[in-house]
Amino acid sequence: MVRPVDYKTRPIDPDFISKAEEYPSTGEHLGHKVRAEGKVRMSGEPNVPYPTTLGIHGTQVAVDWESCIADGVCMDVCPVFVFEWALNPGQAGTGKDKVLQQGSDEWNKYRTDKSDPVREPDCIFCMACETSCPTQAIKITQQ
């Protein structure tokens, strides 16, 4: 279920891998790369930045955490269980995300739970998640 957020999302940049200046590698999380964490990026509203700076998680299976609004359909459709909720580890699927209380520290940092590609190497490139994501937060890139 789509969680309401106080900003307008925009789709993940499909060419983020080749834009190292815009999306620098900023760390690792559960075995996958994170890019542009801590970097202010523009939201879907002209000249309005995203309120969060969470970055893009994963490379072959990349989820833009600014665009992810905890819908969960990526987890429902993935045949090989690549994704889990970042704030509710071990859980996957619609409605199993951690619901954040508005104004709490977690809400300030994340706004909603996020889909985390914790088993990125298991991806079989079926494209189902990229097709189903309502905000186009996911990009599959075969390397």
Next chain:
Amino acid sequence: MVRHEAENSIELDALEGKIAGLKSELSELSRSRRQTLESQDMLKHIQIRAKQVEKTLDNCESISKYVAKFSPPIAAKLMSEHDRIRKELGQMRTLDNDQVFHEWIRHSFAPAVKFSEQMAYLVATCYRTTKQGRVSHYRWTLKR
């Protein structure tokens, strides 16, 4: 017998090529859909989304043919599911409502696609394992 196996192998390889081609087309459609979101063209966005679903169903049909080489009953089950979803898609198209369309994707389309892809993955992995004599997890190779 040997000839039959060789023919089967050629057909399976051809189907794998077709499935991979459809997945590459899905990747291209995603790119077009991103552009519609960026430009806030919601009507075009829904149209491309429907096209993505249609292309995914084409992909699922090829998967049914692929699975049929190993298990006709499972393939028949897949085919009947895809027919049902294709009919529902026709109705969804007339609504022009992105939210309703997405909820339909979640409840009807996603479980069917997941089952199809799981069957395809099992068949492809078993096929590879038989051919190569060792367990070989399959993944689709997207065409560039």
